[in-house]
Every structure is written in C-alpha cells, then in structure tokens.
Amino acid sequence: MKNNHQNLETNSSDSGKGSEELRTSSLSAVLYEKRNFWLFPVSFVLLLLFWHFIVVFFDVDDFIFPAPIDVGKSLLRGLFFIETGDSVGAGDFTSVMQNSFYLHISHTLFEAVLGFFLGSFIGLGLGLVFMQSRWVEAIIMPYVVAFQTLPKLAIAPLFIIWFGYEIESKIFLAGLVAFFPLLVNTMVGLRSADQDQLDLLRSLSASRWTTFRKLQFPNALPFIFAGFEIAVVFSLLGALLGEFVGAGMCMWGGKGQCGLGVLLMQMSFAADTTGTFAILVLLSMIGLAMHKTVHFVKKRVLFWAPETEQTTGT
Amino acid sequence: MSYISVKNLEKEYITSTGEIVHALSDINLDISEGEFVSVVGPSGCGKSTLLKILSGLLAKTSGVVTLNNTSIEGPRNDVGIVFQDPVLLLWRTVLQNTLLPSEILKLDSEETTKRAKELINLVGLDGFEDKFPHELSGGMKQRNSIIRALIHDPSLLLMDEPFGALDAMTREQMNLELQRIWLESKKTVFFITHSIPEAVFLGDRIVVMTARPGKIAEIIPVDIPRPRDLKTMGDPEFVSLTQRIRGLLYAESSID
Numbered sequence: 001m002k003n004n005h006q007n008l009e010t011n012s013s014d015s016g017k018g019s020e021e022l023r024t025s026s027l028s029a030v031l032y033e034k035r036n037f038w039l040f041p042v043s044f045v046l047l048l049l050f051w052h053f054i055v056v057f058f059d060v061d062d063f064i065f066p067a068p069i070d071v072g073k074s075l076l077r078g079l080f081f082i083e084t085g086d087s088v089g090a091g092d093f094t095s096v097m098q099n100s101f102y103l104h105i106s107h108t109l110f111e112a113v114l115g116f117f118l119g120s121f122i123g124l125g126l127g128l129v130f131m132q133s134r135w136v137e138a139i140i141m142p143y144v145v146a147f148q149t150l151p152k153l154a155i156a157p158l159f160i161i162w163f164g165y166e167i168e169s170k171i172f173l174a175g176l177v178a179f180f181p182l183l184v185n186t187m188v189g190l191r192s193a194d195q196d197q198l199d200l201l202r203s204l205s206a207s208r209w210t211t212f213r214k215l216q217f218p219n220a221l222p223f224i225f226a227g228f229e230i231a232v233v234f235s236l237l238g239a240l241l242g243e244f245v246g247a248g249m250c251m252w253g254g255k256g257q258c259g260l261g262v263l264l265m266q267m268s269f270a271a272d273t274t275g276t277f278a279i280l281v282l283l284s285m286i287g288l289a290m291h292k293t294v295h296f297v298k299k300r301v302l303f304w305a306p307e308t309e310q311t312t313g314t
Numbered sequence: 315m316s317y318i319s320v321k322n323l324e325k326e327y328i329t330s331t332g333e334i335v336h337a338l339s340d341i342n343l344d345i346s347e348g349e350f351v352s353v354v355g356p357s358g359c360g361k362s363t364l365l366k367i368l369s370g371l372l373a374k375t376s377g378v379v380t381l382n383n384t385s386i387e388g389p390r391n392d393v394g395i396v397f398q399d400p401v402l403l404l405w406r407t408v409l410q411n412t413l414l415p416s417e418i419l420k421l422d423s424e425e426t427t428k429r430a431k432e433l434i435n436l437v438g439l440d441g442f443e444d445k446f447p448h449e450l451s452g453g454m455k456q457r458n459s460i461i462r463a464l465i466h467d468p469s470l471l472l473m474d475e476p477f478g479a480l481d482a483m484t485r486e487q488m489n490l491e492l493q494r495i496w497l498e499s500k501k502t503v504f505f506i507t508h509s510i511p512e513a514v515f516l517g518d519r520i521v522v523m524t525a526r527p528g529k530i531a532e533i534i535p536v537d538i539p540r541p542r543d544l545k546t547m548g549d550p551e552f553v554s555l556t557q558r559i560r561g562l563l564y565a566e567s568s569i570d
Contacts, residue, residue, distance in 0.1 A: 196397050196399055196401045197401055197403075199371055199395075199397075200395070200397070200401050201418070202371060202389055203369055203370070203371055203389045203393065203395050204389065204391065204414075204415050204418045204419060204466075205388070205389050205390075205391065205418075205419075206418045210418055214403070214414070214417075214418070215403065218403070218405045221405075303446075304404045304405045304446045304447070304448060305404065305405075306404075306448065
C-alpha cells in the first residue's frame with residue numbers, strides 16, 4: 001500500500017514555477033535559458049554602440065555627454081593607472097587627482113557597509129521591541145515616521161555639524177537611511193504568521209517566547225531580508241550624500257579628501273563630465289555588487305521560502 | 315461517564331458591528347473512547363466552532379464540555395489538531411515538523427524521534443524525512459500534518475476538513491490511509507467534513523448539523539463493518555445512508 005502513495009503523488013512543489021513548466025522538451029528548455037542569459041549582455045553592448053554612434057554623429061561636446069570609449073579610458077586610468085595617451089577631454093580631473101580610485105572606493109564602501117549594519121540592525125532590533133511592547137511602539141513610532149519624512153538633504157548638514165567632517169557622520173547617515181526599511185519590514189514580518197499557525201502553537205500551550213522563537217521570527221525572515229536588500233542600496237546613497245554635504249577627510253592612505261562622493265564633487269567643479277560618468281559607472285557596479293551579495297545570502301538562508309516575499313520599506 | 319461529553323453547549327459571538335451570532339445552540343453529544351465520529355453540515359453550521367471549543371482554543375458561552383472526566387478550559391496536550399491547511403513550518407523538514415509538538419511540550423527527544431520515524435513509516439513518507447514542505451505534494455504535506463498531530467500521543471484527534479484542499483483521487487487515498495492509521499492507533503477522532511460519502515466511509519457515527527443557529531439535527535450510526543474499502547461506497551447500505559444525510563441537509567436549506 002505504501003508504494004501506491006509514491007506512484008499516485010508526484011513530487012512537484014507548489015511554488016510558482018509558472019511558465020517554466022510549459023517547456024515540453026529539455027532542449028527547448030536549455031535554449032530558453034541560454035537566450036535569457038545572453039539577452040542582457042548583448043543588448044548592453046548594442047546600447048553602448050548606439051551611444052557611441054550618437055555622440056560621434058552629432059559631434060556632442062564631451063563636456064555635455066562623453067563617448068563610452070572615453071569613459072572607459074577614464075576608468076582605466078583611475079582604476080588601473082593605464083595611460084591611453086591622449087587626454088579624455090575637458091577637465092580631465094583623473095590626470096591630476098591625488099588619490100587613486102581605490103582609496104575613494106574603499107572609503108565610501110566602508111561608510112556604506114558599516115552604516116548598513118548599524119542602521120539595519122537597529123531597525124531590526126527596534127522592530128523586535130515594538131513587537132513585544134505595544135505601548136513602546138505607540139510612543140516611539142510617530143517620531144520615527146515623522147523623522148523619515150524629512151528630506152535627508154536637510155538632515156545631512158545637521159549630521160555634519162553634530163558628528164564632524166570625519167567618517168562617522170557618513171556612517172551615521174548611511175545608517176539612518178538603512179534603518180527604516182528594516183524597521184518596517186521587521187514589524188510586518190513578525191505579524192505575518194497566519195491564524196492557523198498561531199492556533200497550532202497555542203494548542204500546544206506554547207509560551208510567547210516559544211511562539212516567537214519557533215514561529216514568528218523564522219516567518220519574518222523573508223521580510224527582513226527583503227528589507228536588507230533595500231537597505232544596502234540606500235546605505236550607499238546615504239554615504240554619498242554625507243560626502244556631498246560635508247566632504248570626507250581621508251582616514252587611511254591618501255591626502256586631503258577621500259570618497260566617491262567627494263570625487264564626484266571634484267569632477268563636477270573641474271567640469272570633467274567624462275570622469276563623472278566613470279564614477280557613476282563605478283557606483284552602479286558597487287551598488288549592484290552589494291545588492292547581489294545580500295541577495296545571495298538571502299537565497300542561502302531562505303532556501304525554504306516561496307518566491308514572492310516583497311514589501312518595501314520607504 | 316463517556317470519554318467526551320458535551321451537554322447543553324451554547325456559543326454566541328458578538329460581531330464587530332454589535333450583532334449577536336448564535337453559533338451553537340444546545341449541543342449534546344457523547345463520544346466513547348476510540349470512536350470515530352464524523353461531522354457534516356453546511357457552511358456556517360458551527361462545526362469548526364465546536365471543534366475549536368473541544369480543542370480548548372475557543373471558550374464556550376455556556377454548557378458543560380468534558381474530556382476524560384475533566385472540563386475543557388483551555389488548550390490541552392492530550393489533544394491533537396489537524397487543520398484543512400497542513401500548516402507546516404516551511405523552514406522545517408518533515409521530521410522536524412513532526413517533532414514540533416514534542417519539542418514544545420518538552421518530551422523526551424530520543425523516544426519521540428524514534429516514534430516520529432515510526433509514524434513517518436506508517437504514512438509512507440520514508441525517504442522524505444529531510445525534505446522541506448516546498449518539496450512535498452499536497453497529500454504528503456497533509457500526511458505530515460496528521461502524524462504531527464499524533465506525535466505526542468494525544469487521546470483525542472480533532473480534524474477540521476483535513477482533506478478539503480486535495481484533489482478527489484488523493485482524497486480517497488487519504489481516506490483509506492486515515493482509516494488504517496486509526497485502526498492501528500485506536501485514537502478517538504472528531505472529523506469534520508463537507509463530503510457526505512467521506513463522512514459515511516470513515517465514521518462510526520455521523521453527526522449531522524444544521525445552521526443558524528448551529529444545532530445537531532441527527533446522529534446516525536454507521537453499521538458497515540471494517541475495514542471498509544472503496545468498493546464499500548457502492549453498497550446499498552452505504553448509498554442509503556448518504557441519501558438519508560443528504561435529505562436531512564437539503565431539507566434544512568430548502569434547496570429543491
């Protein structure tokens with residue numbers, strides 16, 4: 001009789017694999033995957049070519065819109081100290097900058113990562129506290145929401161005044177923006193256990209702590225990680241904002257000021273649009289890498305979770 | 315005194331708009347130990363409410379409800395519940411989900427792990443001990459849910475439409491399965507279902523309920539011998555029982 005069970009029931013899971021199940025042959029499945037994989041790189045290269053063509057055809061001044069190849073040269077010089085001979089255009093800040101790109105990257109990354117951990121864990125912690133105590137939530141939450149609606153651009157100078165021009169102010173600013181997504185997602189996540197699950201625990205006379213530990217907290221993890229994914233990108237923005245508003249003294253290595261935001265400002269003053277583009281490219285890549293890292297950890301920890309668990313913080 | 319005794323049970327709710335809903339009215343029921351009682355009735359007749367009261371999760375308004383000579387005042391660890399949704403914790407394996415009640419009740423882990431493995435074997439989930447819910451089919455999840463309700467060896471098993479979400483064929487297989495588990499474990503079972511044939515197939519007695527307010531219309535004994543198989547469902551005795559119950563239910567809701 002037991003064999004009947006294995007035969008009768010397939011091992012298919014309920015998680016939405018949607019259109020993938022329509023692939024009838026394995027060959028077409030492979031081709032589908034391959035096609036999807038190449039779609040982005042190919043279209044990206046095409047986009048670069050198109051961009052280059054436009055710039056050359058309309059003879060766009062590189063102060064306004066640089067050609068991709070010049071942006072590439074700027075990156076090469078800044079990152080790998082490879083000289084490609086000719087100047088990359090107006091301003092050409094990279095040829096005169098004192099510190100290497102790496103120094104700037106390391107400072108900004110340090111601020112963003114530290115701020116991320118600081119802000120997100122405080123947000124997570126506060127979410128846990130709010131769960132335990134409704135009156136603490138009632139008292140503190142209004143301040144949190146009110147504070148979050150203030151434009152960070154207005155708050156940043158205050159942080160500089162309070163915490164100085166050193167690296168701390170950037171870290172705290174990064175933390176500030178990483179805080180809210182985690183707080184909200186933690187709160188939503190902890191309340192996401194459905195009634196049947198709660199009844200199950202209650203029928204076993206589980207204590208509040210047991211219910212939290214065995215049900216509510218694991219159940220909240222998908223939301224918490226979604227919060228992390230959002231917060232990690234925000235924290236990079238927070239660090240940059242801090243650098244825009246209040247420079248950033250070099251903590252290690254170079255002289256003067258360090259940080260990608262700092263560099264961006266300097267490029268702007270020097271009218272080095274090419275360099276600006278180069279830095280922007282760098283920033284997107286860093287943001288992408290940070291997001292992908294969190295996503296990777298999330299996929300490992302949450303191997304059991306269904307695909308769709310998205311909620312936004314701000 | 316019978317194993318489970320319900321006398322003059324009343325349950326009223328006040329809704330958020332202030333009206334009073336009379337969910338259960340004058341419920342009287344006696345269940346013997348080891349008996350399999352099926353409960354059928356239309357939506358809203360209070361069957362789930364009755365189950366929740368028996369589980370201790372819901373308080374009664376008035377009346378006497380006792381299990382094993384003690385009044386039911388709150389959740390008890392001699393009761394196991396199976397919901398319509400398997401309610402498995404997604405981050406736990408089949409084995410870990412099965413062991414959840416014993417962990418919470420702090421039972422001896424070596425013994426219960428052995429017991430869990432026996433139960434897994436009983437329902438044919440061998441080889442799946444370390445699988446997670448997202449790797450299981452609906453029927454497998456529900457079987458996991460059933461053995462979880464049995465791990466702490468409760469004397470009473472409450473089941474609220476446990477097979478409602480399964481396809482018809484899996485459902486029939488599960489009926490056979492449940493009968494087998496029950497014959498082996500000899501638990502007292504309170505089984506709610508919407509399916510009249512399922513109720514007759516599984517039950518020693520069938521409690522037919524009607525709605526608004528929730529009342530017991532009739533309690534019908536099923537004299538068909540065990541073990542019953544799917545062929546039994548064609549027997550004249552079986553068919554006449556289902557027709558009788560159908561008549562009771564449709565008369566009440568005045569559907570022609």
